[in-house]
Amino acid sequence: MAVAETSKPNLAVGCKWGGTEEAPLVLFPEGAMKVQGTGLAILALCDGQRTFTEIVEELQRQYFGADPQRIRDDATRFLEQLHEKRIVDY
Amino acid sequence: MLPNPLALIAEITHRCPLHCVYCSNPLELAAASSELKTEDWQRVFAEAAQMGVLHLHLTGGEPLARTDLEELTSAAHQGGLYTNLITSGLGLSRERLKRLVAAGLDHIQLSFQDSELDRADWIAGTKSHAHKVELAVWIREHRIAFTANLVVHRQNLDHLEETLAFLEELRPDRIEIAHTQYYGWALLNRASLMPTTAQLEKALNVVAAAEARVKGSIRIDSVVPDYHAQFPKACMGGWGRRLMLIDPAGKALPCHAAGVIPGLAFDNVRERSLQSIWQDSSAFQKFRGEEWMQEPCRTCERRTEDFGGCRCQAFLLADDAAATDPVCSLAPTHNIVLQTLGQSPTEVISASSLARNWTYRPNPGRL
Numbered sequence: 001m002a003v004a005e006t007s008k009p010n011l012a013v014g015c016k017w018g019g020t021e022e023a024p025l026v027l028f029p030e031g032a033m034k035v036q037g038t039g040l041a042i043l044a045l046c047d048g049q050r051t052f053t054e055i056v057e058e059l060q061r062q063y064f065g066a067d068p069q070r071i072r073d074d075a076t077r078f079l080e081q082l083h084e085k086r087i088v089d090y
Numbered sequence: 091m092l093p094n095p096l097a098l099i100a101e102i103t104h105r106c107p108l109h110c111v112y113c114s115n116p117l118e119l120a121a122a123s124s125e126l127k128t129e130d131w132q133r134v135f136a137e138a139a140q141m142g143v144l145h146l147h148l149t150g151g152e153p154l155a156r157t158d159l160e161e162l163t164s165a166a167h168q169g170g171l172y173t174n175l176i177t178s179g180l181g182l183s184r185e186r187l188k189r190l191v192a193a194g195l196d197h198i199q200l201s202f203q204d205s206e207l208d209r210a211d212w213i214a215g216t217k218s219h220a221h222k223v224e225l226a227v228w229i230r231e232h233r234i235a236f237t238a239n240l241v242v243h244r245q246n247l248d249h250l251e252e253t254l255a256f257l258e259e260l261r262p263d264r265i266e267i268a269h270t271q272y273y274g275w276a277l278l279n280r281a282s283l284m285p286t287t288a289q290l291e292k293a294l295n296v297v298a299a300a301e302a303r304v305k306g307s308i309r310i311d312s313v314v315p316d317y318h319a320q321f322p323k324a325c326m327g328g329w330g331r332r333l334m335l336i337d338p339a340g341k342a343l344p345c346h347a348a349g350v351i352p353g354l355a356f357d358n359v360r361e362r363s364l365q366s367i368w369q370d371s372s373a374f375q376k377f378r379g380e381e382w383m384q385e386p387c388r389t390c391e392r393r394t395e396d397f398g399g400c401r402c403q404a405f406l407l408a409d410d411a412a413a414t415d416p417v418c419s420l421a422p423t424h425n426i427v428l429q430t431l432g433q434s435p436t437e438v439i440s441a442s443s444l445a446r447n448w449t450y451r452p453n454p455g456r457l
Contacts, residue, residue, distance in 0.1 A: 001306050014197050014235020014263060018144055018172065027143070027172040029197045029235045029312070032096070032144050043416060086263055086309045 003052050003079050007090035010048030015087050028087055038063075040076050046088060052079075095368060097145040097336040098138045098171075099346075102131065102162065105155040107180045109215030109450035110203070112283055113243050113275040115151065116349050119454035120338040126157040130360065132165040134336060137364040139169035143334075146171040151338070151454075154181035160193045167194025174199060176239075179225040180218050187228055197235040199266070200226065202245050205256035213245065215450040226260040237264040242293065243283035250293050253302045258308060265308055267297060269315035273347040273402060275451040284430070290318055317427055321392060322399025322415035329377035329401060334368060342367045344374055345403035351411045377401050382412050386420045 003009065011017075011026065018032065019025030024040060025032045034047055035043055041062060045055045060068045082088035104119040126134075135146060146166045151158055154177055166173045174197040175190065182190075202222060204210035210219035229236045240255045242250065250267075257265050270276050270283050285293075301310045318321050326333045326345045335343045341356040342364070348354060354373040367373060376382070380393060387398040398404075401417020407416040407426050414421040 012235075012263070013233055016172070016196065018170070027144055027196075029174065029199075029237060032172075084306055 001080070003076055003083070003090055005051065005053045007052045007087050008048050008050065009046040009052060009055065009079055009090040011043075011046065012083075012086050013057060026087060033087070038074065039078060042078055043082075043088075046079075052090070071085040092369060093331070094142040095138075095334045096143065096332045097147060097334075098143050098364075099147045099149060099333060100131065100134070100162075101149055101151065101335065101337050101346075102126075102159075103155050103338050104151040104454045106152040106178070106453060107155070108111065108148055108152065108178050108218055109452065110241075111213060111215070111275060111279045111450060112243060112270045113451040114271060114273050114346050114382055116274050116347065117278070118349070119151075119452070124339040125156075126336075126338065126340045126359070127421055128161055130340065131162050134359050134364060135162070135166045135171060136169050138334075139166075139171050141368070144172055145174060147174045147176055149176040152178050152180060153185075153394060154179075160186075160189050160358055162193050163190055164193040167196075170318070172196050177201070178214070178218060180216070181224045182225055184228045187225070187232070191232045191234055195234055197237065198229055199237040199239050200229070200262075201239045201241070202253070202257065203241070205249065205253040209246065223260070226262075230261055234266070236260075236262045237266055238262040239266045239268060239275075240299070241268050241270055242285070244285045244289060245269040245282065247285050247289040247293055251296045251300075253297065258300070258304055262308060265300075265304075265310045266312065267293075267312040269313055271315075272317070273350075273406070275449065278449050281433075282428070284317065285315065287318065287431075290315065314397075316403075316415075316417045317431060319417065320419045322396050322403075322418045324396045325400035325403075325415075328397040330368075330374035331378070331397075333339050334364070334374075342371060342374075344377075345400075345402065347406075348373065350402055351405050353452050384414065386422075387414050390420065 015026055015028045017024060018027040024035050026035055040058060045058055056072050059071050059075060063071055077090055099193050103125055104115055105122055111116050153175060163173055169456055176199045179200050200222060203213040207219045226295050240253060276283060297312050330344045335346060336359055337343060340358045340360045342359060343349060343356055354376060356373050357367045357371045383398055384443055387393050399418055401411045404413040404415050405411040408423040413423060416426050418421040418424065
């Protein structure tokens with residue numbers, strides 16, 4: 001399912017943060033996923049409050065100088081992949 | 091350096107109101123009187139969390155048979171463990187479910203035997219199906235992950251399509267289709283449970299169609315049966331590499347079935363810390379690494395992927411726990427598996443004749 005501008009992404013039911021501050025993980029029913037770099041930056045903003053538009057704007061601030069369209073495309077792809085794996089809901 | 095285990099499987103009791111013919115519990119069930127106390131389990135969970143264990147799987151028997159399950163769940167949750175309850179649902183009222191969720195339960199895995207009441211109750215040897223259906227509705231009232239689990243075998247594979255449609259209606263987050271693995275009671279009932287090749291081929295298509303249908307709303311995980319595969323499964327992700335199982339009496343095992351292998355000495359969490367058992371217990375050391383391997387495993391390029399398959403199966407089928415898993419097409423003993431498959435009757439047996447042929451798993455006594 002495509003993520004919409006007004007979607008408010010959040011960790012899916014049964015998924016939660018784990019690991020340590022240096023090596024954060026997302027835990028889900030049958031496993032865990034290491035999260036780092038831009039993936040971590042995106043997921044950290046998915047709190048169920050911010051809209052996708054707001055998340056992209058925040059990322060564009062954090063990665064100032066990078067191609068804004070590319071940031072939007074990367075965030076879209078990342079969230080849609082995690083949605084399919086039932087790790088993110090929106 | 092030895093990495094720490096990722097998951098702890100806590101078989102908190104062998105008591106169970108169901109009598110499933112495919113049960114993976116050992117034939118020698120632990121008596122209720124031998125079970126660890128609440129505070130023993132609480133200490134074990136705290137130790138596990140300190141070691142870096144991520145997931146705790148509360149299983150049995152039927153874990154709900156323990157009246158302290160809420161306390162155990164709470165201890166695990168507070169220690170930071172991702173807490174999963176593997177259950178038949180018998181013994182779970184709407185109120186108790188609420189208490190478990192409040193205690194911090196993250197995920198519930200509810201087992202189903204079939205889509206149709208009579209067939210399901212016949213496989214479980216207990217009237218249980220109707221309650222499970224009711225429970226599934228209550229589970230969706232909470233924000234916890236819900237997996238509907240279905241163990242499949244020759245007696246229920248022919249209506250898999252129907253059963254999957256039934257499970258989809260329950261709106262789980264995941265559906266797990268687990269082919270019967272032949273240990274414990276399932277091995278005893280293997281002649282009645284082993285699917286035919288035609289059934290398996292059809293099942294693959296049915297599962298693929300279901301996956302396409304529910305994509306994005308339900309995740310379907312299917313565990314392929316190893317007797318029919320070309321190569322063995324990486325049992326438990328390798329012996330003593332990722333998982334640790336504690337039985338109701340506190341014995342620490344590398345897997346559910348390891349008790350069948352003669353000569354292994356299992357340490358008990360009553361006497362040693364989890365960390366020291368994981369590091370030094372002779373049973374955990376026995377099949378770590380590659381030193382123990384025989385040919386063809388020893389020089390096989392797949393040895394780092396499947397670790398030679400399952401040690402228990404090697405013992406149960408080939409009488410040598412260090413042999414290549416006989417399900418492997420490269421194993422010198424592979425004929426044993428081919429013969430078993432060749433001998434399996436191809437028809438689905440009628441309920442009445444099956445009832446005479448198969449052995450229901452009993453409920454262990456107090457002593």
